[in-house]
Amino acid sequence: MENLEFLSECFMVLKQKKEEGKKVIAFISHDNIPEELIDAAGYIPLRMVFAGNDELMDASHDYLPPSTCAFAQSCIGAFSIKPNNLKFLDLIDYVVISNHCVSDICASEIISKYYNIPQLKFYVSYTKTENSLKYFKLELVDFKRKLEELRGSVIETQDLMNSIVKYNNFKRKLSELSKLTIPGSQKLIHFQRAILKGPDYLPELETFLQSQENAQKNEKGKPILLTGCSIFINDYLNDLIEDGGGNIVFFDTWVGFNYYSQIFSDEQINSSNDPIDLLVERFKNNIFGDHSVPNYLESKISQIEEFSINYKKKFGKKVGVINHIIKFCDHMSIMSSHLKNKLQEKGIQVLNLERDYSRANRGQLTTRIEAFLEMM
């Protein structure tokens, strides 16, 4: 199924749910947003997972200067132009304003203000101290209270726990997908769709996983670990990597590891009396998320090094790292040279691939990716 068809199907599903009285809550920042709370409230969490293009970026310049994160620009552009494949943006009832980064705040506020979508605030601590965790809990409680106000009734603890279990099981399946030895493009398409559609995508995911049970290994190309910014729906980046002879074996991004790795053990779930505490615990353990300071870089380096060593042991091949940096991304950009230097000191080859969503970049990206893959 092509993405266009899939997005059209998403539109129909959302429309149907809206007709049943459900509300849609969209958010730009993926990390740390408690989608289980939204689900437990009976609402539909909708992650903005759409790549940009020249038109979408240009359309945002009425509101923000061009020296803004290309993804944030594109999110605004998507609301401004509402291209046919993103018609379901019309169905959004609320937008979450969060501080994953300051561009996230700005873009979400603009979407809320200029497209008349009421906002819900959810701010996240930067550090991971005891007090930061307590603050995160305050935000969760505040967010829950606002959702309860909207729906006019309390979110029961059991309902929240059920949502946590539902999403947990869903992420476990995605984790299984990540371990398959199939082309990165196949994994990516399922990751993207799963993250857009949520646990409703589980049947399709399970069908695909079953189909792969007895399938032969089908992994070609030089192994690549993709870190940094995500590859979103309708982005051509993965095609360039595969056309150049590479294959992404590990998606260390929002769309990928960052999402499916944030799961609870059965023991955690069974021993917990307060589901809010579980969500706090998850935030605490999310040390690879780029929002956090001051140990993000160190954690990221050890994570990539560990993966690289294990991959070499298992498959006998060295993995190369592509650090995908969307232009003007505060989080990925400033650390990029340090990440590269530190990993190269450990013998891991890194390509810092900075780009925006303009078509004109495509040729240059191809050249850089091919050169990197040749060098590997």
Next chain:
Amino acid sequence: MSLVADELIRFSSVLRIAYNFLTGRDYLKRKKFREKKKLISIGLPFSDLVYGFPDLIPVFPIRMHEFKIHKYLTYLGSASNIFGWNRVSNFLGFVKDLGIKDVSQTVDNIIEDVIDTINEKYNEMYDFGEECGIPTDFCYGVKSLYGMNVSKGKNCDANLNYTIRCSAWNKYLESIKAIGNPSKQIWIEIPPRNIGNSLELFKDNIFNGIKELEEISNHSYSDNALRAHFQTANQIHQFYKKIIYDISTSDFYPCNPATYSEILALLNISFHDYNSNATRYRDNISSLMDEMKGRMRKGIGMDVSERPKILITPMFGGWEPKTHDIIYELGGRALYGDWDLLRFLDDIPISNRLDPIEAYAQFLMDVTSEGIGCDNDTLTNSYVRLAKDLQADGLVFVQVFGCHSISNCYRMLKEKLRRELEIPSIALNFNKMGENVEQIKTRLGAFMEMFN
């Protein structure tokens, strides 16, 4: 020779603040090596806690650099040790008035050097930051701070890092460790919003930061020392506010408006660390206020009643320093007041609180929730408030390339200014000092025509 330099020498306090800024390296070396004090690097006006320890010195890292100081300013500095700055300033005024060409030219050069030297150093640090690997898409402020830390950060015993709404800032702070800076990193998280008991949590974060400073200092933390500093800081804030408000809104200035803008710019730069000596800074800013008021009382200065008041903001993260000269030449007067806009000039509320840490937590929480804001609605309200309080006739918005935080809300601001204050505004793009002066001239020319 600029009128600015001609007039600046009449304010001995300005000479002192400038001299203290430029000779920071020697001062800090003396403190570090002779007096065995420890340097704590800070950025933005977050130096207050450091003053709670007598053997810790807060420093805005650019001040550890050697500035090309005019040799006569060095002589003047030495002379001031014997005769005092007032006499030196009077002497300079006297030789200027004599009109002896060579001497007069030297005096002009001294003063021009002060302002230009600071800006040149900022640009040098910007270039150095880029050379050392900071990506080009970051803003001027972060790039130059990065350069400062790579070059001089190792001289400090610690960095005092506060998280704010700007993600580039928070990540820049994290990157200090990655550039091989061996100094201790002390983090204090300011909660993004004031909800629930977040003020209590913040108070505890500050207390933990103090404990870490205590590990560096040879002294224990004392409420009294911190309270005493907060009293000094509050005096600085009050004098600074008076300089901004009492003078800016007056129809008669104690100097020409370009000089006044220059003084405001110097205060803006030096406010970060109070030149590493808060009581000295307090005395200087108090003298500056007296000198200005004194001149106004005597009718020395300039009638500016016909000149529209143009607020230039934000400028603390980088701006084109020629802007105020251009506005002056075009018949306006340029005003700067970023620290007040961001609520850094509010009183630290120690009078009604026993615990100074609690008072400081409240102060910084107000900065976050009502000044810089965790959202653009609050931030734009702050811009509007300052423009309103200064009775500004127009606003020049500095849109810093790569800034995603404080200069990324122009559209929203423009609408609010039109709706609430009915004043015009213009956005000027800024990347690096001196890079875009001709374009700024053209744009400001068109903008200022609106006031004719």
